[in-house]
Amino acid sequence: MGTQQISVLIAGAGPTGLTLGCELARRGVAFRLVDKAAQYFHGSRGKGLQPRSLEVMDDLGVIDRILELGRFHLPFRGYEGGKVIGEQDMHAGRYPTPSTPYASPMIIPQWRVEETLRGLLERLGGRVELGTELVGLEQDAEGVTATLAHADGSTEVVRSRFLVACDGGKSFVRKHLEIPFEGETWKDERMYVADVTATGLDREAWHAWPKHPDGFFTLCPLPSTEQYQFQAAVPVGSEEEPSLELFRKILKERTEGMPIELTGMTWSSLYRANVRMVSRYREGYIFLAGDAAHVHSPAGGQGMNTGIQDGYNLGWKLAAVLEGAPEALLDTYEEERLPVAAGVLGVSSKLHRQITASGNASGQRDAVTLQLGISYKEMSLSRAAGGALKIAAGDRAPDAPGERVDGTAARLFDLYRGPHWTLLRLFGSGGWVLDAVDGVKYGDVVASRDGVVAGAASGVAEVFVDAGGHVAEAYGGSGEYLLVRPDGYAGWIGTAGEVEDLRWYMGRQGLGNRD
Numbered sequence: 001m002g003t004q005q006i007s008v009l010i011a012g013a014g015p016t017g018l019t020l021g022c023e024l025a026r027r028g029v030a031f032r033l034v035d036k037a038a039q040y041f042h043g044s045r046g047k048g049l050q051p052r053s054l055e056v057m058d059d060l061g062v063i064d065r066i067l068e069l070g071r072f073h074l075p076f077r078g079y080e081g082g083k084v085i086g087e088q089d090m091h092a093g094r095y096p097t098p099s100t101p102y103a104s105p106m107i108i109p110q111w112r113v114e115e116t117l118r119g120l121l122e123r124l125g126g127r128v129e130l131g132t133e134l135v136g137l138e139q140d141a142e143g144v145t146a147t148l149a150h151a152d153g154s155t156e157v158v159r160s161r162f163l164v165a166c167d168g169g170k171s172f173v174r175k176h177l178e179i180p181f182e183g184e185t186w187k188d189e190r191m192y193v194a195d196v197t198a199t200g201l202d203r204e205a206w207h208a209w210p211k212h213p214d215g216f217f218t219l220c221p222l223p224s225t226e227q228y229q230f231q232a233a234v235p236v237g238s239e240e241e242p243s244l245e246l247f248r249k250i251l252k253e254r255t256e257g258m259p260i261e262l263t264g265m266t267w268s269s270l271y272r273a274n275v276r277m278v279s280r281y282r283e284g285y286i287f288l289a290g291d292a293a294h295v296h297s298p299a300g301g302q303g304m305n306t307g308i309q310d311g312y313n314l315g316w317k318l319a320a321v322l323e324g325a326p327e328a329l330l331d332t333y334e335e336e337r338l339p340v341a342a343g344v345l346g347v348s349s350k351l352h353r354q355i356t357a358s359g360n361a362s363g364q365r366d367a368v369t370l371q372l373g374i375s376y377k378e379m380s381l382s383r384a385a386g387g388a389l390k391i392a393a394g395d396r397a398p399d400a401p402g403e404r405v406d407g408t409a410a411r412l413f414d415l416y417r418g419p420h421w422t423l424l425r426l427f428g429s430g431g432w433v434l435d436a437v438d439g440v441k442y443g444d445v446v447a448s449r450d451g452v453v454a455g456a457a458s459g460v461a462e463v464f465v466d467a468g469g470h471v472a473e474a475y476g477g478s479g480e481y482l483l484v485r486p487d488g489y490a491g492w493i494g495t496a497g498e499v500e501d502l503r504w505y506m507g508r509q510g511l512g513n514r515d
């Protein structure tokens with residue numbers, strides 16, 4: 001049998017590989033997504049989606065399903081033995097605003113996120129190949145030759161232009177390339193994590209016993225399941241392996257005999273805090289993403305989210321280059337995402353230390369942990385050619401509710417949703433500066449329906465009426481053009497006078513005229 005030739009091979013179908021797979025599938029790229037596991041993973045592991053990841057789910061068109069499966073504002077209830085000592089909403093005051101439809105993290109089991117992404121992947125015509133392990137790779141001037149081992153003992157050679165390693169913290173690819181994974185393992189900071197069923201405990205709070213001398217203990221109801229996630233600090237010096245019996249003993253000791261019974265367990269692990277990352281994300285045609293590139297403390301719920309956004313950042317760039325955009329576009333993946341991981345490692349380590357010192361998992365949550373403040377400002381893909389808006393090139397493009405020209409409700413995110421770029425003209429008049437360009441959607445934002453008549457909005461543009469003034473509030477604008485990237489960041493800002501610069505910028509991303 002001959003060697004199969006594809007555009008992208010993705011190794012690993014966790015949240016990172018699945019997000020990347022969906023991004024490639026919706027752009028029609030020829031790819032394969034392989035995972036060495038025989039079955040889909042069914043442990044909760046990560047149980048939080050940050051607001052920025054919820055926006056990714058919105059863009060992918062699966063937010064409604066995610067909203068059904070998760071829960072916002074679950075209060076954190078502290079106990080000392082059997083006595084409740086307080087209850088706190090970790091995200092008090094964080095409710096949706098016009099610019100931020102998802103304002104606080106959602107509790108949702110990681111496997112539910114993966115299941116939802118797999119469902120989308122299948123609807124897009126893709127699939128995960130289970131029992132298929134990447135066991136060898138070589139790179140030459142044109143691409144990558146990979147060896148896959150199948151569960152039945154057979155092997156297969158695949159030739160791909162690009163390989164993306166989404167193969168987790170123990171990444172085969174990272175080790176094979178001898179890319180150092182720099183950082184620390186905090187050997188004494190270990191935690192049992194398990195998915196359990198329990199009786200005698202309500203599901204209206206994340207129950208926590210933070211102050212026991214052996215360390216913290218929590219039981220968090222996992223939405224859209226009947227389970228709780230069990231987490232307990234492992235006492236220093238203890239070598240006991242996780243088991244339901246051990247967890248019953250811990251529960252009895254740390255709750256001082258509360259009448260809670262653990263009735264079953266479907267997954268457990270002994271987790272050691274690892275805080276590590278690579279110093280490069282790319283080697284030739286090979287990219288590292290997600291836990292393969294950075295591992296975090298679970299505190300602050302950042303790992304899965306950072307991986308999802310790695311996949312989301314890399315997907316459209318790979319597709320663009322395969323369609324003929326200059327390959328330098330791919331260098332911006334590391335430029336943009338490596339500093340985010342470095343920042344996240346700092347945040348999650350700081351939160352981890354706060355929690356282990358105080359036993360309080362409620363910790364501090366701010367724009368950094370919510371990941372809404374991530375900006376690629378002053379990086380190669382962010383270009384301010386002229387004009388002035390309230391956001392800078394490279395910033396997240398906020399949402400804003402408004403109306404279509406027929407008066408029905410719409411949001412800016414409706415315009416952005418999908419694999420395209422969006423070119424907005426913010427409160428300008430006169431004709432459009434650009435004719436239609438493939439891969440770009442046009443939006444003409446006007447202050448009121450009267451403005452449509454006065455502005456004689458062009459035929460290429462969908463008219464968005466800023467009826468409540470929310471676009472003006474979030475973006476400002478008096479005739480500026482804003483090119484929003486497929487991943488929802490402001491790429492180019494300028495005026496009609498800088499249209500040549502806009503053409504040049506688009507050409508660099510493979511849009512329109514590539515000369």
Ligand SMILES: Cc1cc2nc3c(=O)[nH]c(=O)nc-3n(C[C@H](O)[C@H](O)[C@H](O)COP(=O)(O)OP(=O)(O)OC[C@H]3O[C@@H](n4cnc5c(N)ncnc54)[C@H](O)[C@@H]3O)c2cc1C
Nearest residue numbers: 012014015016036046047134168290291301302303304305
């Ligand atoms: C206890 C715990 C709590 C956590 N809490 C949170 C949280 O609240 N929020 C959060 O955001 N994150 C959390 N995380 C982190 C989160 O689980 C990870 O960051 C996330 O799973 C990383 O996704 P990934 O797709 O990069 O890697 P993984 O999910 O590890 O997936 C890697 C995949 O690659 C496959 N694979 C490995 N080697 C090969 C190979 N050679 N060939 C083919 N396939 C291969 C594996 O089978 C696996 O399916 C937590 C983690 C733990 C352990």
